[in-house]
Amino acid sequence: MKSISKRFGATIALDNVELNIERGEVHALVGENGSGKSTLMRILSGAIRADSGSITLNGQPYSPKNPMEARKLGIAMIYQELSLCPHLSTAENVLLGMEFQNFGIIDRKESRKRTQEALKLLGITDLDVDAPVSELPIATRQLVEIARAVALKSDVVVLDEPTSSLTQADVEKLFGVVNTLREKGTAVIYISHFLDEIKRICDHMTVLRDGVNVGAAKVSDVDTDTIVSMMVGRKIDTIYPRSVRTPTDVVVEITGLHGMTKPENANLKLRKGEVVGIAGLNGSGRTELVRCLFGLDAVKSGKIRVGKFEGFAKPATRWSEGVGMLSEDRKLEGLALTMTIADNLTLTKLPSIVSNAKQLEDAELWVKNLGVKCRTPLQPIGDLSGGNQQKVAIARLLYHDVDVLLLDEPTRGIDVGSKESIYQLIDQLALQGKAILMVSSYLPELLGTCDRIAVMHKGILGETRAVADTDAEQIIREAAGA
Amino acid sequence: MKNFLKSSGIYNLLGLVVAWMGIFAFFWWKAPPNFHSLDNFKTMARQDTIVAIATLGMTCIIICGGIDLSVGSVVAFVTVIIAALLQAHMSPWVSLLLGVGAGGAWGLFNGILITRLKVVPFIVTLGTYLLVRGAAKGLAHNRTIDSPASWLNDLTSQPTDHDAWRILPTGVWITIIGAIAVALMLKRTRFGRHIVAVGSNEQAARLCGVPVERVKLGVYCLAGLLVGLAGLMQYSRLTLGDPTAADGLELKVIAAVVIGGASLNGGQGSIFGSLLGAWIMTTISTGCSQMGLDNWVEQMVTGGIIVISVAIDRLRVRKD
Numbered sequence A: 001m002k003s004i005s006k007r008f009g010a011t012i013a014l015d016n017v018e019l020n021i022e023r024g025e026v027h028a029l030v031g032e033n034g035s036g037k038s039t040l041m042r043i044l045s046g047a048i049r050a051d052s053g054s055i056t057l058n059g060q061p062y063s064p065k066n067p068m069e070a071r072k073l074g075i076a077m078i079y080q081e082l083s084l085c086p087h088l089s090t091a092e093n094v095l096l097g098m099e100f101q102n103f104g105i106i107d108r109k110e111s112r113k114r115t116q117e118a119l120k121l122l123g124i125t126d127l128d129v130d131a132p133v134s135e136l137p138i139a140t141r142q143l144v145e146i147a148r149a150v151a152l153k154s155d156v157v158v159l160d161e162p163t164s165s166l167t168q169a170d171v172e173k174l175f176g177v178v179n180t181l182r183e184k185g186t187a188v189i190y191i192s193h194f195l196d197e198i199k200r201i202c203d204h205m206t207v208l209r210d211g212v213n214v215g216a217a218k219v220s221d222v223d224t225d226t227i228v229s230m231m232v233g234r235k236i237d238t239i240y241p242r243s244v245r246t247p248t249d250v251v252v253e254i255t256g257l258h259g260m261t262k263p264e265n266a267n268l269k270l271r272k273g274e275v276v277g278i279a280g281l282n283g284s285g286r287t288e289l290v291r292c293l294f295g296l297d298a299v300k301s302g303k304i305r306v307g308k309f310e311g312f313a314k315p316a317t318r319w320s321e322g323v324g325m326l327s328e329d330r331k332l333e334g335l336a337l338t339m340t341i342a343d344n345l346t347l348t349k350l351p352s353i354v355s356n357a358k359q360l361e362d363a364e365l366w367v368k369n370l371g372v373k374c375r376t377p378l379q380p381i382g383d384l385s386g387g388n389q390q391k392v393a394i395a396r397l398l399y400h401d402v403d404v405l406l407l408d409e410p411t412r413g414i415d416v417g418s419k420e421s422i423y424q425l426i427d428q429l430a431l432q433g434k435a436i437l438m439v440s441s442y443l444p445e446l447l448g449t450c451d452r453i454a455v456m457h458k459g460i461l462g463e464t465r466a467v468a469d470t471d472a473e474q475i476i477r478e479a480a481g482a
Numbered sequence B: 001m002k003n004f005l006k007s008s009g010i011y012n013l014l015g016l017v018v019a020w021m022g023i024f025a026f027f028w029w030k031a032p033p034n035f036h037s038l039d040n041f042k043t044m045a046r047q048d049t050i051v052a053i054a055t056l057g058m059t060c061i062i063i064c065g066g067i068d069l070s071v072g073s074v075v076a077f078v079t080v081i082i083a084a085l086l087q088a089h090m091s092p093w094v095s096l097l098l099g100v101g102a103g104g105a106w107g108l109f110n111g112i113l114i115t116r117l118k119v120v121p122f123i124v125t126l127g128t129y130l131l132v133r134g135a136a137k138g139l140a141h142n143r144t145i146d147s148p149a150s151w152l153n154d155l156t157s158q159p160t161d162h163d164a165w166r167i168l169p170t171g172v173w174i175t176i177i178g179a180i181a182v183a184l185m186l187k188r189t190r191f192g193r194h195i196v197a198v199g200s201n202e203q204a205a206r207l208c209g210v211p212v213e214r215v216k217l218g219v220y221c222l223a224g225l226l227v228g229l230a231g232l233m234q235y236s237r238l239t240l241g242d243p244t245a246a247d248g249l250e251l252k253v254i255a256a257v258v259i260g261g262a263s264l265n266g267g268q269g270s271i272f273g274s275l276l277g278a279w280i281m282t283t284i285s286t287g288c289s290q291m292g293l294d295n296w297v298e299q300m301v302t303g304g305i306i307v308i309s310v311a312i313d314r315l316r317v318r319k320d
Helices: A037-044 A067-072 A090-094 A108-121 A138-151 A168-183 A195-201 A224-232 A286-294 A315-320 A330-334 A341-349 A356-369 A386-399 A416-431 A443-449 A472-479 B002-006 B009-030 B038-063 B071-087 B092-116 B121-139 B151-156 B161-166 B170-188 B190-200 B202-207 B212-238 B249-259 B271-290 B295-319
Strands: A002-008 A011-017 A026-030 A052-054 A075-078 A156-160 A187-191 A204-209 A212-218 A250-259 A266-271 A275-280 A299-306 A323-326 A404-408 A435-439 A452-457
Touching: A002 A037, A011 A037, A026 A037, A026 A168, A026 A195, A026 A224, A037 A156, A037 A187, A067 A075, A075 A138, A090 A108, A090 A138, A108 A138, A138 A168, A168 A187, A168 A195, A187 A195, A195 A224, A204 A224, A212 A224, A224 A472, A250 A286, A250 A435, A266 A435, A275 A286, A275 A443, A275 A472, A286 A299, A286 A323, A286 A404, A286 A435, A315 A323, A323 A386, A330 A386, A330 B202, A341 A356, A341 A386, A341 B190, A341 B202, A356 A386, A386 A416, A416 A435, A416 A443, A443 A472, A452 A472, B009 B271, B009 B295, B038 B071, B038 B170, B038 B190, B038 B212, B038 B249, B038 B271, B071 B092, B071 B121, B071 B212, B071 B249, B092 B121, B092 B151, B092 B212, B151 B170, B151 B212, B170 B190, B170 B212, B170 B271, B190 B202, B190 B212, B202 B212, B249 B271, B249 B295, B271 B295
Parallel strands: A011 A212, A026 A187, A026 A204, A075 A156, A156 A187, A275 A435, A275 A452, A323 A404, A404 A435
Antiparallel strands: A002 A011, A002 A052, A204 A212, A250 A266, A250 A299
16 A cells, blocks of 8 residues: 545544555554544545555555455455354354355355365364354454454454454464464565564554654564564644643542443542543453443443442433433434434433423533534434534533533544534533543543553553653553553 | 424425325215215214224334234134123123233233344234134134123214214323323334334434333333223124134224335334324225215225325435
8 A cells, every 4th residue: 555645524534644565464554543543444444535645456556446345356344243144054144245156056065165264264163154253252253353363364454453352372372373374375464553463474564653654664673672662653632621620539439340241340549629540441341440430331340430429320310419411322322413402411401391482591501511513402303413412512511510420531532623612611620629540542632631640451440640741652552462 | 393394204294185185075076975974074083992902012023124913813812701701790890900911911021022032023913913813713602792781882982962072082082191101102102112113223222222122121111001992892793702703804904004114024114104004095995885885995996095095205305
């Protein structure tokens, strides 16, 4: 891939990016969230097209119109969220879209044979190819996807965070399969945040940061520290306002909290007038921690104290205790998109008899306070831009007048202007004595807005450190478990 | 008022009124002259009551993201209960309350199965659709149950000279008052807003501390009571208990709600829209029968109206 560039509106996602991969090579693609890795892979797999630049595949120019064409030309993508049909059998999944038919009837014997062949190439012989995929453990399902790539005779296999949900033993099995692919002469692109895995399995690496190449090297020539400093290497912008804050009493105290799977034994104290950040990779259990605290996920054991209230509670109780939560997923959980701005804003605190005039008055006040751009608070919230929707979702917590704000990815998927106003708002709220717990995948914003930061890695929450005592490199290293 | 006009709901209602006027104009032109008489209007209102009252409950259920296929069976069950109680020399008031209460109980039963077993409403109410119909037949020993005449029979009858002050049958008044009450409940009470929130985005509602399970239970219970009332009207029309009555009523009711602009994905719908939907269907069926057209014509026209109304709604949404 040569001088690939891609813009989304005003943001430059990729700027003249190069990526060269040879046959029989496992190539690591490394970078923080938002560095442009997924955009590059979406271009490779035909999901989107580059604005400029060119790709050659086996010496031929390659520009797929859609994912189907890319697949036919030999590019196989294997994503974090598996794309198998759980009700179909392994054989049916492996050959989906390229079934062997005789007069319109699937040749089951031939299908079974081809599937077993593909699996055998990966060193798997003990799999019942007629059993539904839903009966297989998650790690085996991933192997089925790779078998699909083999059956398609793909030249390039892209593995996107393949180990994030695997146990150590399954990781070993996967590495065995990756080695087999390498020996067969397949090019493997390996995307992972876990640097130790990259050290172990990859031959070459390309590092992206903010949409540009910042380094390419033979993996055996570099150490973890070099990789980390290549990934970070940027200064924190000045858009983060931070007033002098004086934290007072502890309002939330979590002791030895275990969720059903995550978190494990989490301890955390949150004071009035401070912002505490939780860093970590996706799936490390950050969101689960907040959800356990707010009563959305079940808790196995541990202690939670909110103000003078002890114990676990449902969301309704948490709201009444003065705790509010902002969901990481605005569309799925954060907002009711078909309802109006006013309805969304006031949903947590409705009187038995709702007065439209009062509701409108409240909504108008908060829409004005937070500068939400809308025609009227009575229009459906689905009409607004992401940034304005997010402002309403946050305004809900302010309207409820909570003392503790749990903000899960408060700036995900919104424009820079809205981000800045949300940072300012967080600072003001901390000054007013509110306690704020903020989860984010974007390190600069955590370093810029928080007073203290804790890192989560595979369900385990590290100790909280003052921002002055830590830096991006240390956090990345802890999040990656290196 | 200005804000009310700005909301998109009003265009939906206006569209339905225009559609109805078109259909009405067609029958005015084609049907016998007594079609547009005041008396015919009263007849239509009277025929509309059963579907209309059941529609009130179904609208709440569909807005909440659910569905209820057991409506027709519960109506039949209620007629059997009322007739059997009257036959056993119970007072009409007691029979009425127990009959409507039986409807509420079936609603509660649906609600409990849906919230406790976490089975989708379609499957649960498909089960109760058969279960309740069977229970009604068993209770009535597969026959109709005759019952002594009482004032319950007059609920859906036209006012006579000595009580002309009623203008419309009592049942129609009950429908109108019930509609206003349920519409106000949906718009102006916390419970009502919670119903819309659960249908619009259940997870967001849970995040905001809405007691999702209790809201669903409440909706099915309320709808059950309203179906009980519809059963009372059905009894009043038949003046006997009939376990085979109201066959397929649930589909008519769902059709009315859908024509009225509700989305089967939940979060969207209006009481007055659904009532207009029911009214449009009643107009078509009355018009067709007065023109002497066969039942198949009416069915095809109603089916066409459903498809067209949903298509228009989709187009409107896409335009936005």
